[in-house]
Structures are given as C-alpha cells and as structure tokens.
Amino acid sequence: MAAGLLVAQWAAPLALSRGPFLGVAWIWPVLIWSAMGAREARHDTHELILSAANNLSRQLPACWLAGVAVAAVTGGGAAVRLLLAGQFSGMLAWSAGALFVPALALALGVWSGTSKVFEALYTTLWYIGPLNGVPGFDFTGGASGALTVRYALVHLALSGALLLGALLGRRRQLRTA
Numbered sequence: 001m002a003a004g005l006l007v008a009q010w011a012a013p014l015a016l017s018r019g020p021f022l023g024v025a026w027i028w029p030v031l032i033w034s035a036m037g038a039r040e041a042r043h044d045t046h047e048l049i050l051s052a053a054n055n056l057s058r059q060l061p062a063c064w065l066a067g068v069a070v071a072a073v074t075g076g077g078a079a080v081r082l083l084l085a086g087q088f089s090g091m092l093a094w095s096a097g098a099l100f101v102p103a104l105a106l107a108l109g110v111w112s113g114t115s116k117v118f119e120a121l122y123t124t125l126w127y128i129g130p131l132n133g134v135p136g137f138d139f140t141g142g143a144s145g146a147l148t149v150r151y152a153l154v155h156l157a158l159s160g161a162l163l164l165g166a167l168l169g170r171r172r173q174l175r176t177a
Contacts, residue, residue, distance in 0.1 A: 001028060002074055009077025014085055018094065019142040022078040023130030026101060026140065027123070029070050033102055034118045036067050037109025037166060060106070060170055064163065067102025078140075089148045093141020096155035100139050103162035110169035 005025040009017045035042070072079070075098060082091040101122070108118040128134050133143030136151055144151045 005074065006077040009075070009081065014081050014087075015142075017081045018078045018090060018140060019130075019133070022075050022094070022140045022142065023126065025074045025078070026071065026097070026130065027126050029074055030119060030122060030126075031115075032070055033067050033105035033122070034115035035109070036063050036102060036105040036118075037107070037111075037170075038113055038115045038118075039109075042115070055174060056167060056170060060167060064102050064106050064166070067105055068098055071098035071101055075140075089152070090141055093139075093144060093148050093152040093155075096152040096159070097139040097141065099159045100155045100162075103159040103166070107162040107166040107169065110166045110173070 002025070005021060005028065009021045009025065012021055075094065079091065079094050082088075082094055104122065105118045108121065109115065112118075125137060125139070129137035130140045130142065135144045135147060136154070138144060138151070139155050141148050141152055
C-alpha cells in the first residue's frame with residue numbers, strides 16, 4: 001500500500017501529489033504514530049522504560065525521529081516532486097507537516113497514556129485539513145495558497161510546543177515513577 005502511494009505521488013500531477021495523495025499517504029500510518037508516547041502505558045512497561053538511562057535526551061527524541069521517518073518515507077514522493085518543481089515554500093510546508101504529525105502523536109501519547117486521543121484528533125484534523133483543504137488546518141500545505149509559508153511556520157512552532165509538552169510530560173512521569 002505504501003509503495004503504491006509513493007508511486008502515485010511520484011507519477012501524478014503536482015497538485016494531486018501534494019494534495020489528495022499526500023493526504024492519504026499521511027493517514028495510512030495513523031496506527032504507527034498513535035502508539036508513540038503511549039506504548040509504555042498500553043503494555044504496562046512504565047517502570048522498565050522510564051528507568052532506562054537518558055530517557056529524556058535519547059528515547060524521547062528517538063521516538064519522535066522514528067515518527068518523522070515514517071512521515072518522510074510515506075510522503076517522500078510528494079517531497080521529491082516539490083523539490084524537482086522548485087517549490088520551496090511547498091517543501092517547507094511538507095517538512096512542517098512531517099515534523100508536526102509525530103510531535104502531536106508523541107505529546108498526546110505522553111500526556112494521555114492512550115493512543116485513542118491522537119487517533120480521534122488526528123483523524124479530525126486530517127479530515128478538515130488535507131482532505132477538505134481548509135487553509136491553516138491543512139498541515140500538508142496543499143491548500144494554503146499564498147499563505148503557505150505562514151501556515152508552515154505556524155505548524156513548525158506548534159511542533160516545537162508539542163515537543164516541549166512531550167518533554168515536560170515525560171519529565172513528570174519520571175518524577176512520579
């Protein structure tokens with residue numbers, strides 16, 4: 001399925017590649033992202049995971065970077081198309097989305113301890129944004145038009161805030177464990 005979405009992103013016209021095809025490619029791994037930050041609670045391994053050395057400086061960033069890698073791989077066709085077309089504002093928006101989705105998953109997983117909150121919120125955001133093309137909510141940047149850079153910067157700022165929130169949430173878990 002992922003390979004088919006990559007080929008579709010590569011072969012389709014750029015508007016379709018960064019619009020519907022990227023949107024579908026980034027809803028497909030929702031169950032992978034939703035486990036981020038919540039896996040410890042789901043499998044009752046808090047004590048084991050949280051007792052590991054350098055939890056905040058290594059494990060949390062590694063988890064987020066793995067989520068970014070999933071976004072990069074599944075949406076890579078659109079990224080290549082944007083680069084080849086010289087649409088650097090679109091590439092900035094794509095990058096912001098690839099950073100935002102895993103940050104959202106990680107923060108919601110750490111704070112809620114469940115994958116359901118991310119699954120519900122992300123599916124709603126995906127439906128409003130990439131699927132229906134509402135500017136500002138479209139974290140892929142496909143519907144942002146002239147405001148692509150502005151919304152990309154907003155999503156980058158939100159990503160930073162969400163990562164800080166995940167860090168603070170995990171720090172709180174470490175203190176109470």
